[in-house]
Amino acid sequence: MTNTSSQPLAFDDIALATEAKQGDKGAFTELVNRYAQRVFRVARHITKNDQDAEDVLQDTFLKAYSRLGQFEGNAKFYTWIVRVAVNEALMRMRRGKNRVTVSLDQELETSDGAIQRELPAETESPEESLSRTELRESLTQAIDSLSEIYRPVFVLRDVEGLSTEETAEMLNLSLAAVKSRLLRARLQLRQKLRRFLKNDDRQEENHV
Amino acid sequence: MMTGKKKITCRDFLEHVSDYVDGAMAPDLRARLEAHLTNCPDCWVEFDETKMTVEIFQNVECHPLPSDVHDRLMATLEKHWNR
Numbered sequence: 001m002t003n004t005s006s007q008p009l010a011f012d013d014i015a016l017a018t019e020a021k022q023g024d025k026g027a028f029t030e031l032v033n034r035y036a037q038r039v040f041r042v043a044r045h046i047t048k049n050d051q052d053a054e055d056v057l058q059d060t061f062l063k064a065y066s067r068l069g070q071f072e073g074n075a076k077f078y079t080w081i082v083r084v085a086v087n088e089a090l091m092r093m094r095r096g097k098n099r100v101t102v103s104l105d106q107e108l109e110t111s112d113g114a115i116q117r118e119l120p121a122e123t124e125s126p127e128e129s130l131s132r133t134e135l136r137e138s139l140t141q142a143i144d145s146l147s148e149i150y151r152p153v154f155v156l157r158d159v160e161g162l163s164t165e166e167t168a169e170m171l172n173l174s175l176a177a178v179k180s181r182l183l184r185a186r187l188q189l190r191q192k193l194r195r196f197l198k199n200d201d202r203q204e205e206n207h208v
Numbered sequence: 209m210m211t212g213k214k215k216i217t218c219r220d221f222l223e224h225v226s227d228y229v230d231g232a233m234a235p236d237l238r239a240r241l242e243a244h245l246t247n248c249p250d251c252w253v254e255f256d257e258t259k260m261t262v263e264i265f266q267n268v269e270c271h272p273l274p275s276d277v278h279d280r281l282m283a284t285l286e287k288h289w290n291r
Contacts, residue, residue: 029282032281040277044270053271054277135264158262159266159270161266186226186261187225187258190261194257196264
């Protein structure tokens with residue numbers, strides 16, 4: 001479970017950050033060990049590139065170390081450092097180092113325009129089984145296929161488990177924009193991942 | 209946007225399916241969406257697949273941190289500290 005297993009007590013983080021501020025490199029190393037994985041994952045999802053993600057990871061922790069004085073104990077360290085990582089990743093993309101062309105397929109109109117209705121279940125064989133690796137690759141491809149507008153919102157909300165408010169603040173968006181982009185991202189991903197969704201039981205339940 | 213006691217349509221439901229999955233809505237709206245869901249198998253599928261999509265990403269960890277990337281990060285920090 002990516003959203004909970006690596007979340008230590010916030011109090012410990014604050015204590016470590018306080019020690020690190022006072023020059024304890026061991027305390028900072030512990031923070032690195034706790035959050036490098038998640039920072040790398042956010043960076044990789046946003047940049048869609050392993051090398052850029054590594055660069056973002058390094059820049060993030062170097063900046064975090066030099067800016068520890070700005071970290072206030074009333075915030076979660078994870079939220080604080082992810083904000084640094086997101087800014088680094090977005091900046092890297094804006095500089096054009098990782099410019100990508102993505103299709104905005106399945107654009108959804110939510111006001112008075114027609115919403116594309118996705119028909120339920122072109123079911124594949126329930127017996128179909130895919131390895132964890134294959135699934136992970138498919139999930140990665142699915143996230144990578146999202147446009148730059150939707151991808152950061154989805155990653156922060158549904159991969160990293162941040163709240164709508166935290167995501168909005170981090171990306172400098174309104175709450176409504178976060179919700180709207182999250183809806184579109186989820187619907188696009190659902191369409192792409194339909195073959196992984198177990199639907200044999202559901203079909204029986206619904207067709208009564 | 210829905211107002212008053214306007215009947216929930218499938219389009220309304222789809223606009224709110226994401227918030228519904230998150231449970232992030234006023235109780236009154238939630239109750240009305242649930243009433244629609246009870247009578248609309250298509251929207252039930254929309255809801256169920258959206259919920260499963262979110263869960264799949266929460267349960268499968270993409271991009272594990274390679275050990276060499278972690279090692280290079282620590283080497284960079286050490287270099288910075290020793291300057």
